[in-house]
Amino acid sequence: MYLDYFHRHSSMDQIYRQQILDHYQNPQNFGALENATHSATLENLSCGDKITIHTCIENDQISDISFEGEGCAICIASASLLTEEVLSKSTDTVANMTYDSIQDYLGITLSPSRIKCAHLALLTLQEALK
């Protein structure tokens, strides 16, 4: 039934806990990146979230990264957290990352349509590395 489905997700105060709101209001690594070697932009067609990732790859490692874009709190916070998470990781590691890692560091369970918001930044980064 509808309500059973509903209660499998995190509660509102979990979803919008302080860490996520902080990353939304003060996103880390936000802006252009002068020394970027790879960039990509992806959009979430159903809602208009839009993320651009710039990254600098040296010796197959992410040596610098930034993002720009517009979106909901989940989308922006997840992009901000991602840029912190992947810094100095190898491109192989990033290419193999899945939504599970995002869910781990976001620490919340989202409904299918919100997963798209949270997943966008990782997909954009992976696109940039292609």
Added chain:
Amino acid sequence: MNFPLLKKNKKLHYLDSAATTHKPKEVVDRIKKFYTHENANVHRGIYDLSEHATQMYEEARKSIANFVHAKSEREIIFTSGTTDSINLVGYSWIWKNVFEGDTLLTSQMEHHSNFIPWQQAAKRKEHVSFEVVKLTDNYQLDLDDLEAKLKAHQPKLFAITHISNTLGTVNPIKEIVAIKERVSPHTKILIDGAQAVSHILVDVQDLGVDFYAFSGHKMYGPTGIGVLWAREEILTDTMSPYRYGGGMIRSVNISDSTWADLPEKFEGGTPNIAGAIGLNSAVEFIEKIGFSQIQSHEHTLIDYFFKKLDSYEHISLHGLKASKERIGVFSLTIPGVHPHDIAQILSNNNVAVRAGHHCTQILMRDVLNVVATIRVSFGIYTKKNDIDAFFKGIEDVFRLFPPS
């Protein structure tokens, strides 16, 4: 009024009736009864079960013809929904009636399903142009721009929504027809009635239009069934079928085929029989309540909604204030908070609203200048406590995202 889903989910505050309405017990029971006791194909068998199914299906057509005040039930074509109805015109009518040098006209407030079919028809045909009527600052169709474009282009077709699914604006169709009669009398008018048929009385003859399209699922009926109404002479004289198959032919020869009469000519393949019969129950349900009751309920809620909204200076409304020219469909934004987050917080309060572009990207981008809004919409079952729950949820939004 018994809506089984709402009865089972007492905590749910469903404010997304513009997307689809819930179904009253009468409709659910009717469909169940059809599959349990009456199931057979139509226009095929001479056994009793099939004769009965055919009769029910054709009774549905008659009752829908009465519902929109069509001249005859031959003018009612069953489709799978508004989108399908408009595409039927977009192929079949365009094919034999629109040629080089012609223009197709629509408006900035259209749902994609009443925009893309004309845009693409214009691209498919050589040298057919596509024009779009603007809106006024008050979110209404700009009748001066309409008159100018009708005069300048003498379009073959003007396709316009009866009620905007994003703004809630009711378009003055009779006034539009009068302008057209004056400056471009040969233009045909197609109305997208998806949002209208469950909110206001529709009389296609009185409106003076040529085509009228709507969906069952937005008027308390099932999904997968819809209607195209068109004037009989247009359907017979100027339109050929574009979907070929069983049930729509008179005779088939190797070199060519001839078509059945109206309305079968446009209903190739086994139709959505249960859908049509379920839609008939939805029509009976609406008629039993009556449009004066529906409207007074809706306008009471609209007034209540605006009274509450007035105390929130940080919520922007994209649409008309309280007025007879609107229905209970409201697009709202809160500066600094993404509509997805608003909808999520409301959802956690058991309040269901839509967030997004509502399939009206032209309107969002070129008129409202936003990427998305949340949309609150009312139905026959909406109560004041649903509106209270919405504003209670909004308090949570402001708690988590304090206005700066």
